[in-house]
Structure formats: structure tokens, C-alpha cells
Amino acid sequence: MNSSIRRWFSRFRFWQFVVLVAVLLAFTVILVFPLFSLFSKAFLNNAGEFAGFDNYSKYFSTPSLSASIKNTLDIALWSTLFSGVLGFLYAFALARTRIRWKTFFKYTAMIPIFIPTVVHALGLVYMFGRQGVLTRAGLFPFELYGRLGIIISEAIFTFPQAFLMFFVALEFADGRLYEAADSMGASPLEKLTRITLPEIKYTIINAFFVCFTLAFTDFGAPKVIGGSFNVLATDIYKQVAGQFNFNMGAVVGTLLLIPALASFTVDRLVSSKNSGTISAKATKLMIAKSIKRDAFFFCLCSLVTAFFLFLIAMLFVGGLSEHYPYNLSLTLKNFLFNRSAGGVDSYFNSLKMAFLSAAFGTAFVFVYAYMMEKINGFGALRKYGKLLSVLPLALPGMVIGISFIFFFNDRGNPLNFIYGTIAILVVSNILHYFSVPFFTASGCLKKLDKEYESVASSMNVPQWKTFLRVSVPLSLPAILEIFMYLFVNAMVTVSAVVFLYNAKFKIAAVAIIHMEEAGNFGQAAAMSLLILAINVLVRILYEAAIKIIKEKRL
Amino acid sequence: MPFLEIINIVKKFDKQIALSDISVEIEKGELVCILGPSGCGKTTLLRIIAGLETANSGQIFIDGVDATFLPAAKRNFGIVFQSYALFPNMTVIGNVLFGLRQKKWMAKSDMHTKACEALRLVDLFEHKDKFPRQLSGGMQQRTALARAVALSPSFLLLDEPLSALDAKVRQKLRGEIRAIQRSLGITTVMVTHDQEEALTMADRIVVMNNAVVEQIGTPREIYNHPTNPFVANFIGTMNFYQHDGQTCAIRPENIVITNRKSHYDFAAHVKALEFKGPMTRVHGTLPDMSEVCMDISSEAASEMRLNENGTVFLKMPQENLINYANTAV
Numbered sequence: 025m026n027s028s029i030r031r032w033f034s035r036f037r038f039w040q041f042v043v044l045v046a047v048l049l050a051f052t053v054i055l056v057f058p059l060f061s062l063f064s065k066a067f068l069n070n071a072g073e074f075a076g077f078d079n080y081s082k083y084f085s086t087p088s089l090s091a092s093i094k095n096t097l098d099i100a101l102w103s104t105l106f107s108g109v110l111g112f113l114y115a116f117a118l119a120r121t122r123i124r125w126k127t128f129f130k131y132t133a134m135i136p137i138f139i140p141t142v143v144h145a146l147g148l149v150y151m152f153g154r155q156g157v158l159t160r161a162g163l164f165p166f167e168l169y170g171r172l173g174i175i176i177s178e179a180i181f182t183f184p185q186a187f188l189m190f191f192v193a194l195e196f197a198d199g200r201l202y203e204a205a206d207s208m209g210a211s212p213l214e215k216l217t218r219i220t221l222p223e224i225k226y227t228i229i230n231a232f233f234v235c236f237t238l239a240f241t242d243f244g245a246p247k248v249i250g251g252s253f254n255v256l257a258t259d260i261y262k263q264v265a266g267q268f269n270f271n272m273g274a275v276v277g278t279l280l281l282i283p284a285l286a287s288f289t290v291d292r293l294v295s296s297k298n299s300g301t302i303s304a305k306a307t308k309l310m311i312a313k314s315i316k317r318d319a320f321f322f323c324l325c326s327l328v329t330a331f332f333l334f335l336i337a338m339l340f341v342g343g344l345s346e347h348y349p350y351n352l353s354l355t356l357k358n359f360l361f362n363r364s365a366g367g368v369d370s371y372f373n374s375l376k377m378a379f380l381s382a383a384f385g386t387a388f389v390f391v392y393a394y395m396m397e398k399i400n401g402f403g404a405l406r407k408y409g410k411l412l413s414v415l416p417l418a419l420p421g422m423v424i425g426i427s428f429i430f431f432f433n434d435r436g437n438p439l440n441f442i443y444g445t446i447a448i449l450v451v452s453n454i455l456h457y458f459s460v461p462f463f464t465a466s467g468c469l470k471k472l473d474k475e476y477e478s479v480a481s482s483m484n485v486p487q488w489k490t491f492l493r494v495s496v497p498l499s500l501p502a503i504l505e506i507f508m509y510l511f512v513n514a515m516v517t518v519s520a521v522v523f524l525y526n527a528k529f530k531i532a533a534v535a536i537i538h539m540e541e542a543g544n545f546g547q548a549a550a551m552s553l554l555i556l557a558i559n560v561l562v563r564i565l566y567e568a569a570i571k572i573i574k575e576k577r578l
Numbered sequence: 579m580p581f582l583e584i585i586n587i588v589k590k591f592d593k594q595i596a597l598s599d600i601s602v603e604i605e606k607g608e609l610v611c612i613l614g615p616s617g618c619g620k621t622t623l624l625r626i627i628a629g630l631e632t633a634n635s636g637q638i639f640i641d642g643v644d645a646t647f648l649p650a651a652k653r654n655f656g657i658v659f660q661s662y663a664l665f666p667n668m669t670v671i672g673n674v675l676f677g678l679r680q681k682k683w684m685a686k687s688d689m690h691t692k693a694c695e696a697l698r699l700v701d702l703f704e705h706k707d708k709f710p711r712q713l714s715g716g717m718q719q720r721t722a723l724a725r726a727v728a729l730s731p732s733f734l735l736l737d738e739p740l741s742a743l744d745a746k747v748r749q750k751l752r753g754e755i756r757a758i759q760r761s762l763g764i765t766t767v768m769v770t771h772d773q774e775e776a777l778t779m780a781d782r783i784v785v786m787n788n789a790v791v792e793q794i795g796t797p798r799e800i801y802n803h804p805t806n807p808f809v810a811n812f813i814g815t816m817n818f819y820q821h822d823g824q825t826c827a828i829r830p831e832n833i834v835i836t837n838r839k840s841h842y843d844f845a846a847h848v849k850a851l852e853f854k855g856p857m858t859r860v861h862g863t864l865p866d867m868s869e870v871c872m873d874i875s876s877e878a879a880s881e882m883r884l885n886e887n888g889t890v891f892l893k894m895p896q897e898n899l900i901n902y903a904n905t906a907v
Contacts, residue, residue, distance in 0.1 A: 030647050031632060475663035478630050483677025483729060484651040493676070497667045577666075577711075 037399070040487070044395045044402055047388070048409050053439070054455050055412060058427035059419075065274035065430050079275045089259060089272075093279065096255040099171060100240040100283070103178035107235050108228075110179075111186025114328055117321035119194035120220075122311050124322070132329040133187045135336060136180050138559040140516040140533040141244035143552040144180045146540060147335035148173055148249060150342050150549070155349050157338065169251035177245035180335075182235035183328075189234065193227035194220070199309040212317075226294055233287030240283045241420030244518045244533070248540050256280055257422050257519070264426055264523065274430070277423045284418035336556070342549030358550035365538040365547070366530030371554050374532035377446055377521075378514035381453035385461070385510040386503055388454060393465035394495060398477060413466075416458040421519025424456050429523055444526045452520040457513045461506040468502035469495065501570055508566040512559045579642055581606040581765050582627065582733065587636035589622055596622045597633070598789045609759050609766040611776035614786035615812070620769045621737060623786070627767060628735055629653050641732065656726030660738040662718045664710040670721050671697065671706040674728045681729075696728035699758060716747040723755065727762065734759070736768040740775060752779055773813045777801065785809050807902055817870045825902040830859065830873040832898035835890050837882055842891035846870055850886055851879070860884065 069075040084090045114133060118126050136144060151158050152168045159168075166172055197220075205215050221228075243257040250258060256276050264273035343359075345352045361367045396409055428451075432443045442448045472495060480490040496503070518533045525531050530538075532551055539548040580603035589597040596619045604610050612620040625631040627638060629650035637646045645653055664673050674693040678684065684692075697703045700720035710718050719739060726734060739755065740748045756779050759766050770776055776783050777797045785792045785800060785808075793800060793809045804810035807818065807825065816827050836842065846862035858879040860872045872892070874882075884890065 031634075033647070473659075473661050473663045475659045475661060476665065478625075478628070478650070479657060479659070479663045479725075480676070481630070481650040482628065482653075482655055482657045482726075482731075482735075484680050485677060494665050494667065 058431035061430035062427035106179040107182040115190035145249035150338035173249035178239035197309040199307040358546040370530040370535040381514040382511035385454040425523030583639035608781040611780035656731040733765040834893040
């Protein structure tokens with residue numbers, strides 16, 4: 025045999041190739057193909073003929089539709105502003121002051137993650153709606169339904185994201201810089217504007233885009249609290265689910281991609297300049313005593329926390345009372361859900377879906393990350409895989425939902441059989457929440473000694489065995505984190521699954537919308553409590569497991 | 579016939595040449611050090627011998643068999659890395675057993691016996707049920723060595739095995755590794771950037787620089803007769819000076835210093851004296867302003883009352899002089 029061919033064969037690892045191609049093919053089918061269907065639909069007319077930009081010009085010339093763009097930008101900007109500023113101050117309080125109860129504040133800040141956005145809106149209705157506690161007490165003389173309600177809901181929704189990003193950035197500080205500034209007599213304001221803010225400027229940009237994109241594309245809150253205030257996400261739903269105008273739905277879908285694409289571009293531009301500013305020699309920042317500062321930040325954290333707890337408390341009031349606000353006697357009857365909205369089955373369906381999404385998703389994400397990080401060769405395939413791995417970040421749930429309809433509901437598609445089953449819900453969740461777990465997994469695998477595989481192969485141990493006996497056990501904390509992340513998000517997501525669930529297989533987060541629409545606020549609150557309970561439980565189990573692992577490793 | 583034959587190996591990464599036409603022969607049972615500055619290609623060469631990388635061209639023969647296209651798993655070697663790469667989730671004996679368990683034909687008890695044997699060899703038997711994190715750096719290194727030899731490999735590869743350790747432990751382990759290697763009689767290739775390590779441990783040294791082999795020889799040959807200025811300069815300290823249109827080189831300890839003005843080759847100006855315990859290093863300048871340094875015993879230095887800014891007279895013994903064609907050093 026020719027020696028260059030033999031050289032190629034000696035480097036060729038058959039099973040690595042098979043697994044790599046299998047994961048990439050699977051991901052291409054669920055990511056690239058549906059997106060292709062979406063774009064092709066946007067440029068076709070109802071009869072399936074090529075229409076060029078006709079759909080777009082029709083969209084922009086229909087005032088009721090194009091007004092939604094302005095509305096969506098408007099609410100996304102305001103809610104991002106609120107959650108960004110509050111998230112920064114809250115993170116600053118936890119990372120750079122000496123206030124008490126930091127752990128408590130850290131967990132309460134994450135409350136919104138554990139419930140669907142429709143529930144943020146529901147809580148607001150109980151607080152500020154026409155019959156809301158605060159409205160009845162005369163403390164809220166505004167109209168909640170519409171623009172204001174959406175802005176507050178999205179601010180709640182995006183607050184934990186902003187907070188967590190700022191917290192991570194602020195937690196690491198080079199104490200030497202601040203000591204140097206002190207020795208030169210810099211004022212606190214100067215230290216903030218000259219050291220702190222410049223150090224986290226990339227986080228500011230990223231947090232802005234993350235929050236903006238989430239608010240821009242959210243469906244749950246505007247659906248429940250938006251009234252007649254239309255946004256893109258509700259338009260897309262009306263066009264597709266109400267009027268079966270798939271082409272117009274596709275047009276709106278492509279518009280929803282714009283903020284994410286903008287953020288990608290900006291990220292590419294700034295990340296090349298973002299070299300690590302914290303050196304290995306950095307010393308821990310000693311936080312100076314300041315009663316005035318701590319008092320201010322403690323009040324701020326208390327207010328935000330009180331607001332979230334109040335919102336949750338209202339769910340308890342609504343869910344456990346006979347008929348809020350007229351009859352507040354304690355009852356469990358709201359937990360006997362009406363069959364029409366899916367009944368209690370929808371809750372168990374959600375649990376099943378979330379569990380399957382988490383189990384299959386964790387396995388898929390981890391193997392995918394392993395194939396990207398721990399094998400040699402196949403450069404072009406791995407580059408393609410890395411490119412695909414970040415794309416889901418740009419895909420709002422609504423876009424995944426309709427592109428899945430376009431792709432999987434096609435009778436000619438051999439995968440058509442998963443349409444209308446739990447499988448398509450699971451697949452859409454894995455795709456929707458792929459990227460963050462992927463970064464977790466690949467970050468974790470990068471930290472493992474790259475010679476483990478070399479040593480194992482020198483001992484003639486097959487790679488799958490090294491994977492199972494070394495890589496997986498050592499990555500257990502990351503694997504649990506990924507499982508929890510996927511589970512919690514699958515429990516609360518509405519956007520993708522609202523297009524894909526089957527009438528015979530309803531899910532809890534969507535059921536809440538139907539209960540609210542039917543005026544069954546008590547049942548909606550009761551269901552929200554169930555979702556909150558399981559997510560908090562999963563989180564507690566995760567924290568306990570991590571604690572046990574850490575103790576064992578010390 | 580040599581045990582390991584490396585023939586005309588070329589390796590390129592993208593456009594950068596990591597190894598350009600490397601040929602080395604290694605005899606059975608000897609310990610060969612591949613020595614060179616970082617980035618010279620020595621680790622790449624080791625990985626190609628191991629089969630962890632594939633060369634662009636060239637051949638590798640192991641024990642007379644063409645192994646060029648053999649995967650790492652089939653080459654039957656043990657390897658120790660600078661990071662040790664011990665599996666942190668397994669005990670010391672678990673690490674050693676990990677490879678042994680692959681030998682399906684072996685009885686469980688035999689595997690255990692073999693693992694214990696290997697651990698006794700590195701004196702870690704009492705610690706066999708500890709986890710790597712409970713061991714010192716030196717013990718972790720010995721665990722990695724036990725794991726590498728437990729499978730009775732036909733040769734051993736050591737990739738900077740001592741670089742992560744502190745100086746005292748490093749010196750002790752040099753001797754231990756060498757003793758184990760001798761008692762097993764196992765052919766060993768060790769990569770290092772530490773010249774002292776190479777000089778004290780190796781049977782032969784392969785000096786590499788910029789992807790090529792500069793010289794191959796015993797430690798004495800390499801030290802006493804470096805074939806080119808790079809090797810001369812890289813290993814130990816070497817003085818270079820121009821004489822009769824030639825570049826001459828001489829080791830600091832070979833220069834004879836007197837303060838008598840007879841039979842001398844150069845008068846040197848003393849710039850600084852560096853007391854190093856038994857020896858004193860004299861830094862000086864020659865008349866043509868080139869730098870020179872000399873080692874004399876501290877006793878002799880005080881007898882001669884050497885002091886900074888003084889003048890000394892140097893003799894360069896002919897038998898210790900090395901001449902190079904006039905090349906830039």
C-alpha cells in the first residue's frame with residue numbers, strides 16, 4: 025500500500041469517526057435543516073412559489089404588524105435597562121460590600137429562574153392587576169395590562185441573568201489595583217469609574233445583549249399580560265397557530281433572530297480584544313468598612329428580595345384560597361385541575377418531558393463536548409461542530425418551534441413520525457438549551473489533564489473505557505449541573521413547546537396560560553406552585569450532591 | 579541491531595517544522611536523554627516514538643519491527659508525563675491496575691500481585707490505598723512510574739518527569755529512577771530541558787535544537803567535546819574567544835589563573851567575584867573586551883588575594899581548548 029495512504033489510515037480512528045459523525049449528523053438534522061426550512065418558507069408565498077422579499081414588504085406595509093417591531097424594541101430596551109441596572113447593583117452588593125445575608129440574597133435572586141415567565145406575569149396580576157392587593161390598597165394607580173406589565177415581567181425574567189453575569193465578573197477583582205488607587209488617594213467614585221467599570225465593560229455589553237434578546241423574544245409574559253399590546257413573539261403565534269399563515273410566521277421568525285445576530289457580531293468584535301485582565305498574581309480584594317454604603321445596598325437587596333418573595337407569596341394566596349379576592353378561606357381545591365386545560369396530567373407530562381430532556385440532553389451535550397475537546401484529528405469536522413455548538417444561543421424558542429413545524433410536519437420527511445409526540449418536545453428542549461451546558465461541559469473537559477487519554481492508550485485501554493472510568497466521574501459536578509439546568513428550563517419553557525405539544529399531551533407551563541385565559545387564576549397559581557416546588561427540589565438535590573462530591577474529594 | 583530505530587523523521591504542524599529529518603538509534607537497555615531548549619521538538623519526537631503523533635515522513639523500528647504505522651496501544655511501552663496524569667478518582671493501586679485489567683487472560687490475583695510488585699519497586703506499597711491527592715509530588719511521580727512499568731513494557735518513555743518537583747526531591751528521584759531503570763534493564767527515552775539531569779542520568783544524550791539533532795554522545799563526550807558552539811553553550815558554561823581567526827572555546831574550570839606574569843596567554847581584568855562555597859567564579863574581561871569566566875577553588879582564590887578591579891593572568895591549556903570554524907556564537 026502507498027505509504028501516504030497508510031499514514032492516513034494509521035491516524036484514522038474508526039470509532040472516533042463514527043461517533044463524531046453521528047453526533048454532528050444528529051445536530052445538523054435538528055438545527056440546520058429546520059432553520060433552512062424556516063428561511064425557505066419566509067421567501068415563499070402561500071402557494072409554495074418563490075416570492076422573493078414579497079412577504080417582507082407585505083409585513084412592513086401592514087401597520088398592525090410592523091408596529092410590533094417598535095413595541096418589541098420598546099419593551100426590550102426598558103426591561104433590559106431595569107434588570108441591567110438592578111442586576112449590577114445587586115451583584116455589586118453581594119460581591120463588593122460587607123452586607124449580611126449574602127447567601128440568602130444570592131438564592132432569592134434566582135427565584136425567577138424557577139418559574140415560567142407566564143408565572144411572573146401571573147404574580148404581577150395578583151399584585152397590580154385590577155383586583156391586585158396593591159391596586160386595591162390604592163398603591164398602584166396604573167394600568168398593568170399592556171406595555172407596563174410586559175416591561176415589569178421581562179425585567180423580572182432577565183434580572184437573574186444580569187445578576188449572575190455581573191456577579192461572576194465582580195467576584196474576581198485584583199486587590200492590588202484598588203490598593204494602588206487608595207495609596208494615590210482616589211475617591212470611591214473614581215475607583216468605580218476608573219477600575220471597576222472598565223474591568224467589567226465586556227460583561228456590561230454581554231449582559232445587555234443577553235437580557236435584550238431574552239426580553240425581545242419572550243412569549244409567555246406578553247401572552248398573559250400584554251393585552252392588546254402586540255409584540256413579535258405573540259404575532260408569530262397568532263400568524264401560525266391562529267391564521268395558519270406560515271409564511272408570515274416565518275418572516276416574523278427571521279426578525280426575531282436579529283438581536284442575537286447583532287450580539288454575535290458585537291461579541292466577535294469585542295472578544296478579540298478581551299484578553300484576561302486578571303493576572304495570576306492578583307490578590308484578593310479587601311472590602312473596606314462603610315456603614316453608609318452597606319446600609320444602602322442592604323436596603324436595595326431587601327427591596328428586590330421582598331418583591332420576589334411577595335410575588336411568590338401571592339401565588340400561595342391565589343393557589344390556596346377559595347376565590348381570591350372575595351373568599352380567602354384556605355382550600356386545596358385549586359389543585360383539582362380542570363380536565364380542559366390538561367388537568368394534573370399536564371404536570372406529570374411536564375415532569376416526564378423535563379426528565380427525558382435532561383437525561384438525553386446531558387448525555388448528548390457531554391458526548392458532543394468530549395468529541396470537540398478530547399480527540400485528535402478530524403479538524404474540519406470538529407470546526408463545524410464548534411460552529412454549530414454556539415448557534416442555539418441565537419435561536420429563540422419561538423423560532424425553534426415554528427422551524428420544527430416546518431421541518432418535521434412535512435409528510436415527506438422520514439422523521440415526520442416524531443411530530444406530535446413527546447420526542448419532538450424533548451428534542452426541541454435539548455436544542456433550545458444546548459449551548460450553555462455545552463460551554464459548561466467543554467470548560468470542564470478542558471481542565472482535565474490532556475494526557476489521561478495518552479496514558480490510557482499506552483496501556484492499551486480503549487478510549488470508551490477511559491471516557492467512562494475517568495472523564496465522566498471527574499466531570500460529575502458539571503454533569504449534574506447540566507442535568508439540573510436542562511431539567512429546570514424544560515419545566516418552565518413555553519416558547520418552543522407551545523407550537524409542538526399535542527392536544528393529548530399537554531404540559532404544565534402551557535396549561536397555566538390556558539387556565540389564565542379561562543379565568544382560572546387559582547388553578548394557574550396552584551400549577552405554578554407545583555412547578556416551583558419541583559424545580560426548587562431539583563436544585564436542592566443538586567446542591568446536596570455537589571456538597572457530597574466535594575467532601576469526598578477533600 | 580539497535581532496539582529503537584528512528585529514521586529520517588519529519589513532522590510539520592501547519593507550516594511550522596517541529597522535526598526536520600531526525601535519526602537516532604537507541605540500544606537495548608540504555609537510558610537516552612533527549613535534551614534541548616523548550617520548543618526544540620523533543621516532546622514531539624517522544625510522542626512520535628509513542629505513536630501519539632504521526633510523523634509526516636520517516637520510519638520507526640521497535641525491536642526490528644516496522645512500527646511506523648502502529649497505534650500507541652500496540653507498541654508496548656510505559657509512559658510518565660510531567661503532570662503525572664494520575665487518575666485522581668482512583669487509588670494508587672487502582673491507577674496501577676487500570677492498565678493491568680486490560681489483560682483479560684490474566685487471573686485477578688496475578689494482576690494484584692503484579693501491581694503490588696510494581697509498587698514495592700518504587701517503595702510505595704504502604705501507600706497503595708491512598709488517593710493521589712494525599713501523596714507528595716515525589717510520591718505521585720513514583721506512582722506514575724509504577725503504573726508505567728507494571729505492564730512489563732518493552733521500553734519506557736519519560737516526558738520531563740522531574741520538572742514539576744522542587745530541587746531536593748528532583749535530585750533524589752534522579753538516582754531512584756536510574757536505579758529502577760538499571761535493575762529492570764529497560765530501554766528508556768527521557769525528554770528533559772535540564773542539562774544536569776541529562777548529564778547525571780543518561781547513558782547517552784541526544785542534544786536537539788530548532789527541530790534538528792545537534793549532537794549525540796555520552797555525557798562525557800557531550801561535555802568535553804561539544805561538536806558545535808550551540809552544544810558547547812547549552813551544556814555547562816563555555817567561554818568563547820577569537821584567536822588567530824578561529825573561535826576558541828574553553829570551560830571555566832579548565833582556565834589556569836596565576837598572578838605571575840610569566841607564561842600566560844591573556845591578562846584579564848577582574849569584574850566580579852562570585853563566591854559559590856567550595857568554588858569561586860571569577861568574571862572578567864579579556865583585552866579585546868570579550869567576557870570570560872573562570873572557576874577556581876575558593877581556597878586558591880583567597881590565597882591569591884583576588885579582588886575586584888584587579889588583573890589576573892590566564893593560561894588556556896592546549897588539551898582543553900576546542901576550536902570551531904569561525905561562526906557566530
